[in-house]
Amino acid sequence: MSTDQVIHLEKVNKWYDDFHVLKDIDLIVNKGQKIVICGPSGSGKSTMIRCINRLEAHQKGTIVVHGTELTNDLKNIDLIRKNVGMVFQQFNLFPHLSVLDNISLAPIWVKKMPKNEAEDIAMSYLEKVKIPEQAQKFPGQLSGGQQQRVAIARSLAMNPDIMLFDEPTSALDPEMIKEVLDVMIQLAEEGMTMLVVTHEMGFAKTVADQMIFMDEGRIVEQASPDEFFNNPKSDRTKLFLSQILNH
Amino acid sequence: MSSTAIQIISRSKYYNWLVKNLFSTWVNTILTVIALIFVYQVGSFFLNWAIFDADFRYNFQGELIIDRGFCSKNIVPGEYGACWAIIFARWNQFMYGLYPIEEAWRVNLIYALLPLAIIGILFDKIPFRRYFIYFTFIFPFLAYFMLYGGPGLSVVGTNKWGGLLVTLFLGVTGIGLAFPLSILLALGRRSKMPIIKSLCVVFIEFIRGVPLITLLFTANVMLPLFLPDGVNPDNLLRALVAVTLFQSAYMAEAIRGGLQAIPRGQVEAAQSLGLSYWQTTRKIVLPQALKIAIPPIVNTCIGLFKDTSLVLIIGLFDLLGIGRAALADMTWTKLYYEVYVFISLVFFIFCFGMSRYSLYLEKKLKTDNS
Numbered sequence: 001m002s003t004d005q006v007i008h009l010e011k012v013n014k015w016y017d018d019f020h021v022l023k024d025i026d027l028i029v030n031k032g033q034k035i036v037i038c039g040p041s042g043s044g045k046s047t048m049i050r051c052i053n054r055l056e057a058h059q060k061g062t063i064v065v066h067g068t069e070l071t072n073d074l075k076n077i078d079l080i081r082k083n084v085g086m087v088f089q090q091f092n093l094f095p096h097l098s099v100l101d102n103i104s105l106a107p108i109w110v111k112k113m114p115k116n117e118a119e120d121i122a123m124s125y126l127e128k129v130k131i132p133e134q135a136q137k138f139p140g141q142l143s144g145g146q147q148q149r150v151a152i153a154r155s156l157a158m159n160p161d162i163m164l165f166d167e168p169t170s171a172l173d174p175e176m177i178k179e180v181l182d183v184m185i186q187l188a189e190e191g192m193t194m195l196v197v198t199h200e201m202g203f204a205k206t207v208a209d210q211m212i213f214m215d216e217g218r219i220v221e222q223a224s225p226d227e228f229f230n231n232p233k234s235d236r237t238k239l240f241l242s243q244i245l246n247h
Numbered sequence: 248m249s250s251t252a253i254q255i256i257s258r259s260k261y262y263n264w265l266v267k268n269l270f271s272t273w274v275n276t277i278l279t280v281i282a283l284i285f286v287y288q289v290g291s292f293f294l295n296w297a298i299f300d301a302d303f304r305y306n307f308q309g310e311l312i313i314d315r316g317f318c319s320k321n322i323v324p325g326e327y328g329a330c331w332a333i334i335f336a337r338w339n340q341f342m343y344g345l346y347p348i349e350e351a352w353r354v355n356l357i358y359a360l361l362p363l364a365i366i367g368i369l370f371d372k373i374p375f376r377r378y379f380i381y382f383t384f385i386f387p388f389l390a391y392f393m394l395y396g397g398p399g400l401s402v403v404g405t406n407k408w409g410g411l412l413v414t415l416f417l418g419v420t421g422i423g424l425a426f427p428l429s430i431l432l433a434l435g436r437r438s439k440m441p442i443i444k445s446l447c448v449v450f451i452e453f454i455r456g457v458p459l460i461t462l463l464f465t466a467n468v469m470l471p472l473f474l475p476d477g478v479n480p481d482n483l484l485r486a487l488v489a490v491t492l493f494q495s496a497y498m499a500e501a502i503r504g505g506l507q508a509i510p511r512g513q514v515e516a517a518q519s520l521g522l523s524y525w526q527t528t529r530k531i532v533l534p535q536a537l538k539i540a541i542p543p544i545v546n547t548c549i550g551l552f553k554d555t556s557l558v559l560i561i562g563l564f565d566l567l568g569i570g571r572a573a574l575a576d577m578t579w580t581k582l583y584y585e586v587y588v589f590i591s592l593v594f595f596i597f598c599f600g601m602s603r604y605s606l607y608l609e610k611k612l613k614t615d616n617s
Contacts, residue, residue, distance in 0.1 A: 053518075053519055055515050055518060055519065078521060078523070081518065081519060081520070081521040082521045085519070085520075086515075086516075086519035088512055088515070088516060090510075090512050092510075092512035092513060092515065092516035093516075094513065094516070094517075094531055094535075095535070096534050096535050096538070105520070105522075105530060106520035106521060106522060109522060109526050109530065110520065110522060110526075154520070155520070158520055158521065
């Protein structure tokens with residue numbers, strides 16, 4: 001079992017000045033698991049996954065990814081970032097680079113891959129997210145859904161074995177949500193380890209094998225989707241689900 | 248048929264524009280007329296003075312003007328305009344200072360190559376841009392060798408440099424050296440490392456809080472104190488140091504403005520892909536930040552270019568210094584208007600050029616699809 005364990009958070013605490021964002025977070029993620037994290041805004045769910053690739057630093061507790069502990073050691077941070085991909089709510093594509101350059105940039109500069117090899121890989125991932133014809137365009141010329149798919153391809157091009165999704169569909173128009181979720185479902189079916197912060201409960205029911213509900217910096221409930229949706233234990237989870245499912 | 252129709256339409260188009268913008272109401276019409284009279288009066292006065300009633304090389308009697316006594320306006324007072332002969336007589340000094348005239352071809356060559364050296368930086372869609380950029384990096388060494396001299400070329404000390412040569416040398420070199428320095432300062436000011444950050448803040452705020460004249464005096468008097476004995480940099484180099492430091496502080500603030508406009512998500516995305524700080528800075532942050540910062544950067548460059556004229560205060564003969572020297576010459580004295588109008592015109596050409604370039608870039612950036 002323990003060799004399958006790819007992420008381990010133990011008693012993780014984080015403060016923004018006086019504000020206690022994460023309180024004693026314990027979390028174990030096994031290889032190939034798909035974990036969907038939900039909760040009201042300000043509950044710390046984004047902060048938690050941003051701690052996993054050190055976009056945010058935690059102050060107490062330990063975070064171990066692939067047996068490497070996250071500390072201030074830059075070498076460890078680099079090592080972990082190479083294996084952990086991230087997709088953001090606002091896509092964060094590089095507007096001054098073409099789609100192809102957006103994707104091939106990190107393989108060329110981080111993995112020191114020859115340019116044409118990196119571009120071949122970039123094209124193969126663009127095909128995977130079904131927009132190879134947009135390779136020469138700039139991010140500003142694409143729709144939100146296309147941009148988010150490019151962002152996923154950009155992340156995958158580094159060949160990570162863990163993917164973090166931080167509300168990947170929250171900034172999208174409703175008709176574009178499906179095209180992004182479809183790519184994520186496909187990724188899940190291929191066995192990628194995924195941590196997804198989202199309020200797309202349909203998606204959660206389809207792919208998640210663990211649901212996490214967070215509130216006020218704590219993990220309030222962690223259960224299988226079946227348990228979580230049909231028989232939630234805490235009142236706060238019930239309240240949250242009733243609000244999110246009824247609307 | 249159709250061509251006359253088009254003529255009528257286009258004529259009515261101008262007519263409509265005139266009516267709408269200049270003669271729409273009585274007040275507007277009166278203002279238009281007053282403005283036109285004013286423009287006509289000032290314009291005709293200036294053109295008559297500067298061109299139609301002016302002497303160039305010969306006076307109204309057809310004599311070559313060799314001192315101010317030959318100027319038409321000094322022969323028949325009140326009848327004639329400017330006497331540009333002083334500019335012709337002093338042309339070499341305006342262009343080269345006291346540079347030996349038999350060596351002036353070296354300066355001319357550098358003047359001619361200067362546009363080639365900067366064109367690659369200014370425009371990104373010219374053919375063979377890569378080679379222009381290579382030339383940009385070779386140019387400073389070439390310019391140094393040609394202007395100062397070395398093996399095969401006689402040495403011309405910077406104390407002999409003057410006029411436009413000094414103005415351009417300080418302006419172009421100052422901007423060129425200040426640019427990389429200002430990028431480091433701007434990055435340093437946003438650094439998370441407290442010592443680097445405070446060093447940059449102190450430097451920028453100190454320089455910005457001090458007039459350039461003070462810096463020039465300081466560089467002139469104090470620079471030798473900081474250097475080992477025997478190392479005695481010449482005046483021009485001291486001025487260059489002052490000008491560069493001054494310019495770098497202002498440019499750094501312009502660049503910092505650009506850096507602040509880059510959303511945090513850009514850096515986070517780059518970091519999450521595993522790019523290092525310098526890779527992120529070079530590939531993601533600076534290309535976007537500099538693009539935004541170009542108009543304010545050009546602004547500071549225009550300011551610096553004009554400020555180079557302050558070096559006359561520490562005894563360097565830039566364009567303005569040469570002009571004042573010409574006026575101090577007994578044979579040409581009192582032709583103030585001619586000299587200062589000419590100097591203004593030269594500064595105007597360069598500054599207006601930079602200003603138009605900045606406008607061109609702003610338009611270009613707006614239409615760029617990023």
